[in-house]
Amino acid sequence: MSGSPLRRLALSTLLPAFHGHQPPAWALRLVEEGLGGYTLFGYNIRDAAQVSALTATLRAVRPDVVIATDEEGGDVTRLHYADGSPYPGNAALGVVDDVALTESVYRAIGVRLAAVGITLDMAPAVDVNSADDNPAIGTRSFGADPARVAAHGAAAVAGLQSAGVAACAKHFPGHGATVTDSHLDLPLVEAPLATLRERELPPFAAAIAAGARSVMTAHIRVPELTGAEPATFSRRTLRDLLRDELGFTGAVVSDALEMRGASGAIGIPEAAVRALAAGNDLLCFGGELAKSPDAEAVVEKTVAAIIAAVVDGRLTEDDLAASAARNAMLGAPAAPVPVGGYDDALGLVAARRAVRVEGPLPAGLAGAVVVQLMPPATAAVGEVPWGLAPVLPGVHPVADTAVVADLVSLAGDRPLVVASRDTHRHPWARALVESLAAAHPGVVLVEMGWPAAWRPAGAGYVATFGAAPVNARAAAEILHLC
Structure with a gap:
């Protein structure tokens, strides 16, 4: 057959x-x-x-x-x-x-x-x-x-x-x-x-x-x-x-x-x-x-x-x-393909409008130490570059809770910005952010996943509602990191 x-x-x-x-x-x-x-x-x-x-x-x-x-x-x-x-x-x-x-x-x-x-x-x-x-x-x-x-x-x-x-x-x-x-x-x-x-x-x-x-x-x-x-x-x-x-x-x-x-x-x-x-x-x-x-x-x-x-x-x-x-x-096409291109700035404009800031943010963010937690990607997402690391130089990747003291020491008197996604779903990531906030007065969490009800006590909170480069750029602008 x-x-x-x-x-x-x-x-x-x-x-x-x-x-x-x-x-x-x-x-x-x-x-x-x-x-x-x-x-x-x-x-x-x-x-x-x-x-x-x-x-x-x-x-x-x-x-x-x-x-x-x-x-x-x-x-x-x-x-x-x-x-x-x-x-x-x-x-x-x-x-x-x-x-x-x-x-x-x-x-x-x-x-x-x-x-x-x-x-x-x-x-x-x-x-x-x-x-x-x-x-x-x-x-x-x-x-x-x-x-x-x-x-x-x-x-x-x-x-x-x-x-x-x-x-x-x-x-x-x-x-x-x-x-x-x-x-x-x-x-x-x-x-x-x-x-x-x-x-x-x-x-x-x-x-x-x-x-x-x-x-x-x-x-x-x-x-x-x-x-x-x-x-x-x-x-x-x-x-x-x-x-x-x-x-x-x-x-x-x-x-x-x-x-x-x-x-x-x-x-x-x-x-x-x-x-x-x-x-x-x-x-x-x-x-x-x-x-x-x-x-x-x-x-x-x-x-x-x-x-x-x-x-x-x-x-x-x-x-x-x-x-x-x-x-x-x-x-087959659903309709004739339109003539013309697309607005290159559209994505960043949309991402900027989506950023939400909760509570006061520490002063001096332009000189902050920036770290990115590395929870595993889901199968649907795959290994696509995400977060602040692709858009900012000098971001420190973090994969476990053993580095809390080192990060606090590294930050010193400077603010500490932590990028993560779906932090609430990963106990180690949640614990790390909570420990940092308890040990350092200038912690800001940039949540790039789904912003659930959980908030880290004592930390600033910025929600981007996504982890694409445009979301990261919009957050970096809000925090005066770029």
């Missing part, structure tokens, strides 16, 4: 990845045989000219191939993986609460993506971040208020799609109430359907009303809705709720099936079959698999599993054909 119509249909539902700056021969062959498309990650991207050449190579094989990436702005960036995003992320845009600004930022992101041939952006995240300890969403969210998230999610969709790039509202039915990362396990949301309808669903309804061409599923379990399975495998979630109740007619895109929340116990091929049966159209594989020599083999095993599922009656050719048609629409 290597060249059969059924194989072509099975391939059309898959969105894997490959490693490197140009597609290998097997990746091009699969596009020719009908593969839905590819997701580009940081390891695929060197600069704009190289990405343009890569996408042109893929499109020369088949013009409607989907070329996707995760470009959320702020902490999650692929196009700017080497240097950090020039735009603040959703939390910063949400706290500014100017929907016109959000639309402009996302239009600028879309223009950059369209210029290098990317047709689908896995953004915006429209999760309502109702859990301060959420390790997966945090600053990727526009906030904790459903109405605000809905307004900005709709603006983000409009901005992206005005630039000719399909938007993907994620992570349905809402990942914001979780305290587990679905890359590592299957998160549980113990909430009644009434709560979901009031809290999680309004942003998705707004994104759909704004014309979002795709919606991404979440690998989360909501017992009242999904039973024992993740939402990605739930017909009730994807067909009854998303399509029938919310009226979504575009492509349903799965979150990465290599994540443990989806395939940890069953493997990617079986996860793919269950996801298609539930109502997904396009199946992401994720970025880690592409680094493995098994990447092509897993695609082939998944194709074989889908074909077998059709033969066994678990899937139908008609459903695969409908998915193939919806997916093909994501390989």
